[in-house]
Amino acid sequence: MIDDTDIQILECLVEDARHSYTDIAEVVDLSPPAVSDRIDRLRESGVIRRFTVELDRSQLRDGVHVLVTLSASTSAVDSVYSAVCDASSVEHTFMTADNTVIFSTRVRGDRIRAAIDDIVNFSRVDSYDVSIIDTAKWSPTIGGTEFALSCDECGNTVTDEGRSEQIGDNQRHFCCSSCLHRFRERYNRIEDDVDAPEKTTIGSDDDSWSL
Amino acid sequence: MIDDTDIQILECLVEDARHSYTDIAEVVDLSPPAVSDRIDRLRESGVIRRFTVELDRSQLRDGVHVLVTLSASTSAVDSVYSAVCDASSVEHTFMTADNTVIFSTRVRGDRIRAAIDDIVNFSRVDSYDVSIIDTAKWSPTIGGTEFALSCDECGNTVTDEGRSEQIGDNQRHFCCSSCLHRFRERYNRIEDDVDAPEKTTIGSDDDSWSL
DNA sequence: AATGAAAGGATTAAGCC
C-alpha cells in the first residue's frame, strides 16, 4: 500500500506542489519515472485529492470572512452538510460527531444573514451562530502524528512505540512487538510451505492478510 | 494590480496547480512566458501563498480528527494563536474577532487531552471545548463572491451591482455607475489633453488613479 | 507582452531483477 517513500513524496508535494519529479526523485532516491508512477497511484487511490494553490484571499478584497456554526436535527444534518459543501463561496467545512456543521465563507458585510440563508436554508437549521474571523490559516504541513503508517498485521496506526523491520524483501511496520512477532511467525510458516508445498490452513477465523 | 487575467490564471491553478503554463496561456490568451511572469508576480505579492496538494488524510490512518475551540484573554490570545499555528499537527486555524481560537488537529484517540496541552499550554487558556470531526473539507474553489474585483475608481469591492466597461484598451470594473462615469470623464479629459497637451491639474484632493 | 533559442523536465518504451 502506502510506504515510507510515498510519505516522503507527499511531504515534498505538500511543501511545494510544483517541485519537479527530478528533484523529488533525488530526495527519495528513485528515478523520475518511478516518482511519476507513484504520484499517479496516489492520485488514483484518492490519497492525493488534487494539486492546488493556497491563496491569501484577504488580498483579493473578497468580503468579510465569517465562521458559521449551525446545528440541525439528525435527519436534516446530512442534507445541510452537503448543501454547505456545494456552495461555491464556502472554503472550510467541518461536521462534528454531534450533528454540528461548521463552515467558513466570505460574504459582503451588509448581507451576512442573507448569504448564509442562500447557502443553507434557515428552515432546516435548529440554531446557528456567526463569528467574524480575524485570521485563518490552512497548513497541510506533515509532521508529528499526522502521517502514521498502518500496522502490517492488524491495521492499527503505528505510533512512536511501534516496530519496523525488514521481513523478506520489504520493510514492514507494526504497532507493537506482538504484531511483529505474529507476522514474522506467519511469514516463516509460508516460507516453509514454499519449501514443502503441502497446503495448510494458516491463521484462524476471519483474519485476512497478505504479503 | 490584479486584473481579470490574473483571476483566470488563479482559477486554473486552484483547479489543478500542475497545469502547464502553455495550457494556461491558451485559456487566458497569452504567451507562456507572460503567464509565467504573472504567476511570479502573484507569488511575490503574496496572493499565492504556495502550491500544495490536498490530501485525503483519512486514508493515511492518522488518528482522530478533532476540532478544538478555546478562548483566552485578550492579552494571551495572540501568543496562543501563534502557538497553534506553529504546531505541526494542526491543519485548519481560525481566530475570531472575539478572541476565540479554533483549530483542527489529528491526535491519537487515547491522548486527546495531552495532545492539546502540548499544542497550547492549558494554563494560558480560559476555557476549551473539543469535538470529534466526522468529515471535513477544504475547498479553494473560486466562485460566487469569492473573487471580487476592486473598483478602478475608488478601490471598493465590485459586487453584482457593479459595472464593467471597455475604456480605451482595457476592460474596467466599477462598484457603481458614479465611479464609472467619474472615471470615463477623467479619461476623456486626458484624451483631450493628449490632443492639446497643455498640462492641467486633474481631479481634486488626494484622489489618485492610473490608466 | 511576444518571439525564438537553449536548458531543463516529463514521458515513453525497452530491458532488468
Added chain:
DNA sequence: GGCTTAATCCTTTCATT
C-alpha cells in the same frame, strides 16, 4: 510488479525586440 536507463518530446526560461 516495480525499478532503471536512454531517447523523445514537451515545457520553461532567458535574451531580444
